[in-house]
Amino acid sequence: MFPPSLHNHLNSTLPARILAARPLSGGDIHRAYRLELENGQNIFIKTNQNRQAPEMFRTESLGLKLLGQSQAIRIPDVIGHRSSDDGHAYLMLEYIEPGHRNAQFWERFGRKLARLHKVTSAQFGLDHDNFIGSLPQSNTQHSTWAEFYTEERLLPQMTMARRQGYFDEPTGQQLHRLCSKLNSVCPAEQPALCHGDLWSGNFLCDTAGEPVLIDPAACYAHREMDLAMTRLFGGFDPRFYDAYKDAWPLEPGFEDRIGIYQLYYLLVHVNLFGGGYVGSVRGILKDW
Numbered sequence: 129m130f131p132p133s134l135h136n137h138l139n140s141t142l143p144a145r146i147l148a149a150r151p152l153s154g155g156d157i158h159r160a161y162r163l164e165l166e167n168g169q170n171i172f173i174k175t176n177q178n179r180q181a182p183e184m185f186r187t188e189s190l191g192l193k194l195l196g197q198s199q200a201i202r203i204p205d206v207i208g209h210r211s212s213d214d215g216h217a218y219l220m221l222e223y224i225e226p227g228h229r230n231a232q233f234w235e236r237f238g239r240k241l242a243r244l245h246k247v248t249s250a251q252f253g254l255d256h257d258n259f260i261g262s263l264p265q266s267n268t269q270h271s272t273w274a275e276f277y278t279e280e281r282l283l284p285q286m287t288m289a290r291r292q293g294y295f296d297e298p299t300g301q302q303l304h305r306l307c308s309k310l311n312s313v314c315p316a317e318q319p320a321l322c323h324g325d326l327w328s329g330n331f332l333c334d335t336a337g338e339p340v341l342i343d344p345a346a347c348y349a350h351r352e353m354d355l356a357m358t359r360l361f362g363g364f365d366p367r368f369y370d371a372y373k374d375a376w377p378l379e380p381g382f383e384d385r386i387g388i389y390q391l392y393y394l395l396v397h398v399n400l401f402g403g404g405y406v407g408s409v410r411g412i413l414k415d416w
Contacts, residue, residue, distance in 0.1 A: 130161055134175060137212035143167065154329060157262050162223055170223035171207060180262070181217035185209040187258035188219060191324075191346035198321060200244035201237075202340045227335035234364065237331070237339040238371030245351040245376065247321035252276035252348055260325055260345040261400050263288075267347045273317075274310035277350070277392070282307060285395035294398050294406050302413040306388070309416065313388065315379035319348035325393075326354045327361055352382060356389030387412040 130149035139145050144167035152160040158174040158181070165171065174185075189206045196203035207220035253269035253276055266284060270276035286303050289295050323330065324345030332340040355372070358364045391412050397405040 131175070131212075131216055133214045134212050134216040134218065137216070138163070138173075141210075142171075144169065149173075163220075170225075172204065172221045172223040173218055175216050175218040177215050177217070178262075180259075182209075182211055184259050184262070185217055185219035187256065188344070190256060191258060191344040192221070192342075194346055195244065195321070195323065195341060195344055198244050198247045200247065201240035202334065202338050204340065204342060224332055224340055225335050227333050227337055229333045230337040233333060233337050233339065234367035235371040236337075237364075238368040238373075239375045240339060241323075241326075241354065241368075242372050242375035245320040245322065245354070248318045249321070249348040250319075252319045252350075253280065254347040258345060258347070260396055263396060263399060265324075265345055265347075272311070273314055273319075273350050274307070277310060277314075278307040281392045282395070285392060285399060289395055289398045289409075292399070294403060295409070299410065299413065302416075306391075306413060306416045310388070313385060313416075314350060314352070315381075317350060317379075320351035320354075322347060322349045322351065322354045324349065324354070326357045328364070350389070351376075352378070352385060353389045353392075355382070356386045357393055359386055360390050360393055387415060 135146060135149065142165060144165040146163050147166055148164040149161045150164070152162055152172075154160065158176045160172065160174045163171040163173055176184075186209055189209050192203050192206050195201070196205070204224055205222040207222065209217070209219040211217045251269040251271055252273055254267035255269070257267050258265050266280045268280055270279065282303060286295065286300055290300060323341055324347055325343065330341065330343045332342060334340050355369075358368070391409065394405050394409050394412070398409060
């Protein structure tokens with residue numbers, strides 16, 4: 129049920145009254161709805177009363193705007209984010225009517241992601257921190273990928289996981305050894321504007337058959353991070369990878385490096401969901 133107090137709050141701020149608030153599936157952190165307004169407008173809204181929700185929505189809106197500025201791939205327009213007087217934080221976005229993936233969808237997606245990744249910055253990181261899922265994500269900027277990935281991604285997640293008892297000191301030492309190899313293992317490339325959490329639940333297909341990115345954990349990272357994340361839970365259609373590599377070929381050895389990039393996302397899953405991912409983390413560290 130859509131919170132009545134939020135309904136009243138929005139009716140006092142939106143350009144037209146709400147006719148209906150229809151729940152949407154798919155989110156595992158926030159509640160999501162499609163608002164139908166009297167003027168015919170549809171709005172996507174997600175809401176949460178968690179104390180960190182206002183900051184989550186603020187940084188998500190910044191990430192969406194950053195990705196949208198690239199004009200590389202469709203991103204929902206940000207309408208706004210606020211909180212009601214009784215603590216319902218919310219983010220409102222353009223509602224995108226879902227469509228069907230046509231024969232060109234995956235090829236378009238691959239080419240457009242390569243175009244997004246060609247947007248670059250002087251350093252790895254971002255000018256503000258954000259979140260991955262419900263976990264804070266530090267984006268302190270570094271001049272090298274190895275420094276950024278070590279200090280802002282791998283070590284903070286391992287520290288968190290060890291505090292919860294999932295890993296011991298020898299495992300932590302294994303991670304440090306891997307981090308010492310990053311400069312020699314990962315190809316030197318320019319920082320790439322990345323979605324940051326690119327799995328199958330974080331993109332849509334619109335009615336024109338175009339890909340749409342949602343729920344980013346954006347930063348300037350190594351472009352292979354996004355590609356590795358797409359492979360973590362079954363992978364995307366092969367046409368996606370062929371089109372990406374046709375638009376911007378990868379350096380040799382990517383298949384061998386995938387686990388290094390997936391390690392961050394697996395540590396995040398350990399910290400969010402528990403020990404079911406511990407074995408996968410140990411397996412990658414053992415390989416390196």
